[in-house]
Amino acid sequence: MSDATATTAPAERASTVTRLRGWLGNPWGRPRFLVVITWGYMVWSIVPVLIAVQFSFNSTRSRTIWSGFSLRWFTWDPSDSVMNDPDLRHALGQSLKLAGADVLIAVPIGVLLALGLARWRGRGAGSSNFIMLFPLVTPEIVMGVSLLLVFGHIFTFIHTGTLAQVLGHITFSISYVVVIVRGRLFSIGRQYEEAAADLGASPAVALYRVLLPLLTPAIVAGAAITFALSIDDFVISQWLSSGGGTTTVPMLIYDATRAAPLPSINAIASIMAFITLVTVLAGFLVYRAFTRGERAAGGGMVGDMAAFDI
């Protein structure tokens, strides 16, 4: 019967629909329906960024009409390129400075806190572990306002500006480092520490010779995420800034888009996106390189995503 109807045009159209439904929803095949949704989301989220990046290479002042490729807004425009506009240059410097200081201070503190919290048994351990998650869920604006109050009324020797901004970034970054490192600590367990102690290593030597090498991937991942969060931050940087000299790139972009922005704003945004991408990618690659052997062993020592256990 299907042979007979297949020759007529409407039936053929119907069968195309049926075939499409079969292609999307074949329970024995790949989950194509989900694949389509996933790709749809990726296009939706990445296309605006790509367009913004594209116009950072525009040769004219327009941010909407494409007139050809040029590095004008990066390097050679005498007054408005990222390289030659002192405001842009300074904002980039300020962002990198904050992110660098954040990584250098928040990561070591976060690692120590994670070690302490993961090995702390008994009263208070549970609530401390819970409180550690607070900065992750507190709205940033609340944290910004509270920190401003603290610096304005209690720790009055800390003035708004770079120092306050660094302290603010550290405050919310530590939690991320703690969560990542603690996840890794739980997944590697106590066995390596015990083995080291059994073989004659004092707690300090066990930490240095065994635990830190095993934590390296988590520490690198924590540093990469800290850097990316800090360079991306707007709310805290804005609340704790002292104007002019402490403007970061996100603050600058926000201000500029309210005036008449030039493609140089796109250029500096492109640079930011690039730096963030490279940092996170590097963190991921290091994490993978360090844990490759463990996955090959297949002994369930460390799952792929152990770093993101909470």
Next chain:
Amino acid sequence: MAGEVTLVDLVKRFASVTAVDGINLEMPSGEFFSMLGPSGCGKTTTLRMIAGFEQPTEGRILLDGNDMAYTPPHKRNVNTVFQSYALFPHLNVADNVAFGLRRQKVAKHETRERVAETLELVQLTGFEKRKPAQMSGGQQQRVALARALVLKPAVLLLDEPLGALDAKLRKALQIELKALQQQVGITFIYVTHDQEEALTMSDRIAVMADGRVEQVAPPQEVYEEPSTVFVADFLGVSNLMDAEAVGGANICRLRVGDFELDATRGKTDARGSVRVTIRPERVHLEPQESTGQNRVPGMVERLVYLGNSVQVIVHLAVGTTIQALLQNVGTEIPWKQGTAVQAHLPADALRVLDDTGAALAPLDSAVPA
């Protein structure tokens, strides 16, 4: 000779659980000593206290007469082979084995020599540069052994070291491990829940239950002459029967239902309600019409073919079910399902047991001996 471990009234309580409940054990130097018991019996906790990973709540741990209960693990002259091996994944085999020597600041050339020597002992020469992840489970197990043995400890602690390996490899390594222990001559304290492992390798076995020691004896004695209900049940098929001890001293007169049996083994001076056991291979099945002392009529309930033997499950007239194990010698077995038989339970095979009240393993986890 060094390596004598003595546990005195050892107790370990965790928040609400008493894991080890007053253990006294003496493990002389050079002995292969096993702690055998089901999970949760306290054997691993005891081992961890000897290693120093747990602090005893009470009691003493003597190594060659010195109490080391409060010495941290890195200062104890004992080494551990972990169940998970715990090889350092970021170090290669040679560096794993050399880890302890470097902590002792042994000279470089001596370290190299001893690492090579020990790797040869465990037959891993040539694997120095491999990472643990690039080795099989059996090889990793040998690295773990080498890493502990290279330090020439007075005592080697082994926490179910063969648990993660497949059955065939486990059998081969059991024999190797025993040979290795005799070669190096140090005390091995071995924790396992596998009775076959314990029976194969040990000089003596401590059977543990509920944080206590049920019996300490050489393998043959533990198997042949279990002193408690738990030991009889845990080591192989238990064939437990409730009985009433009514008299006798060297020969214990038992009343089981309407029948009277004599028993000459175990706690023969017991009186009142007792439990008795008999090994399945000691139960003789005879035709229905046979008569004599220590015979109980019954009916064959089931035959189970086990290859080299046949298990006959007999429902006795007194209400209990017992197993008889017949060697498969090629002749036909005259019993079928439903055959009425006389079960002969020889007096010198019936054992009166001491009931310590330790919970027995549930039936479905029982493994044929």
